[in-house]
């Protein structure tokens with residue numbers, strides 16, 4: 001073993017994922033099917049740049065392709081999988097809100113598309129169990145009930161737009177359902193609408209229009225305010241916010257922004273100063289809202305905040321109605337604290353007819369039109385259709401919302417280790433003797449890479465999958481691995497041991513240890529008292545390299561027999577003969593021992609599953625002290 005130079009505890013990262021997989025009728029599938037089926041390599045990958053800087057400007061995995069060379073063990077089984085009955089099934093895609101024709105064409109070329117607009121929540125729940133994908137805009141609430149009603153069939157929810165506050169992401173993750181959105185195609189439309197509302201509000205365009213149409217000519221009533229030289233506070237300096245800022249600069253406004261997560265250099269590049277929340281709201285003449293609706297931003301504009309704004313401020317909201325306490329806004333408008341508001345979005349959509357806010361004379365409203373330009377809708381439709389089709393094929397989308405942001409190049413080199421990780425998980429759990437619950441799992445990665453250069457989330461998920469699936473009915477994929485582990489009370493801690501060797505390969509070895517359990521193969525228990533197995537990737541293939549304290553080297557293909565015996569001549573021949581007599585083909589064999597003529601371990605890879613009689617005969621060999629048969 002290489003010498004160890006440092007040890008770093010890895011911080012357990014947030015949940016991550018893969019999309020569920022649409023099983024294609026060909027043997028070409030994706031990483032995700034690869035993750036759902038125990039298969040062998042090779043895998044090829046292509047990259048896609050994440051378009052959303054709010055997703056850390058990271059490269060994310062897209063179009064992860066693979067050639068399945070064997071599908072020995074199918075470990076993915078959605079309760080109602082697509083290919084039941086048909087040799088060439090087409091997935092059913094439900095579109096519950098108006099989607100551009102170009103996007104529908106993309107969907108129709110791949111699946112059966114049903115456009116059912118204005119479904120009631122009950123109707124959606126009834127319909128969803130026959131659908132593999134659902135495409136929504138902001139008008140459909142994809143609640144926990146919808147995921148429950150889907151009975152495991154729903155594999156992907158596509159949000160044809162940005163805001164995913166209408167999708168219960170936690171429930172989606174728990175049910176292993178991928179959520180994708182279309183984060184970029186409507187950015188300009190939303191920014192343009194924000195600027196349109198700002199200008200219209202400042203010059204009373206809507207009110208004056210209504211007045212003229214009512215036969216009046218009230219020139220002095222509708223004197224507006226100029227925007228040039230005024231301070232605009234952009235709250236949320238993301239895609240839309242920065243486009244609004246850019247346009248406002250063009251109008252001669254002084255632009256400041258508040259965004260706790262936005263990089264200062266991006267703001268600086270646009271000539272925008274990032275300031276604190278209080279500084280933004282207390283100095284601005286105009287406040288434009290562009291943050292997502294989250295528990296933190298919910299009603300962030302309330303009585304308390306309105307008490308801090310500059311008197312006579314004007315507010316534009318093209319983000320989400322829920323970021324404003326609407327009753328507080330009415331009070332602020334009535335009190336003259338807020339001079340005017342221009343709102344495209346509301347807490348409840350459509351808002352109640354008698355809404356004081358909507359009816360307020362100083363309020364300009366539009367019915368959630370931010371994304372509604374021909375160009376944006378066409379773009380969004382194509383963006384979401386491609387993402388959903390990709391997800392149904394099993395690809396990880398560049399716009400996955402509850403998927404891992406594992407850089408594609410990282411994934412590419414990790415792929416053989418991903419196979420190894422799942423196999424080690426499967427092996428380790430099969431070594432546990434019944435009776436004691438599994439609680440603590442420790443994963444040790446030996447690597448020459450810098451800690452920052454080793455993303456282990458994918459490996460952790462696959463170990464989790466390998467551990468959980470053989471012992472439960474849970475279906476584990478990359479979307480729900482961390483959640484499922486937590487739910488089952490598994491504590492998975494990770495440790496990285498730095499080694500002095502070439503950092504060419506991401507990982508030298510992966511060790512899986514299960515603590516405080518008895519083993520059905522005592523030799524798998526290391527000196528520390530944990531079940532411990534270690535594996536490496538050799539020539540692109542997963543190998544088992546250590547069992548307990550015994551070094552072995554066996555390719556992890558087919559199944560495995562582990563025997564502990566007294567180290568003496570003739571053992572390999574004897575066991576090999578028994579297997580041969582029963583037509584069990586040995587693919588690999590390796591012997592590891594602690595000391596000469598003392599105890600040794602034989603690790604035997606077998607293509608077929610030996611029957612009871614064969615195993616009994618092996619157990620009957622006098623020098624064999626214990627043995628176990630493990631399914632990979």
Ligand SMILES: NC(=O)C1=CN([C@@H]2O[C@H](COP(=O)(O)OP(=O)(O)OC[C@H]3O[C@@H](n4cnc5c(N)ncnc54)[C@H](O)[C@@H]3O)[C@@H](O)[C@H]2O)C=CC1
Pocket residue numbers: 053054162163164183186187190235236237238239240241258259260261262290291292293296297318319320344345368369370371372
């Ligand atoms: N009215 C409409 O039709 C449309 C509305 N939208 C909405 O506009 C909003 C922004 O969309 P994008 O710019 O595409 O999203 P984005 O994700 O690119 O930007 C959101 C920004 O808000 C920031 N943020 C998060 N929490 C914050 C907080 N507490 N205070 C200040 N900033 C915070 C984030 O760091 C991020 O930079 C979303 O709510 C989206 O749903 C987007 C498109 C159309």
Ligand SMILES: O=C(O)C(=O)COP(=O)(O)O
Pocket residue numbers: 137138139160161162163164186368370371372
């Ligand atoms: O993309 C967003 O966040 C939007 O608010 C657009 O919503 P819509 O697709 O027009 O219902």
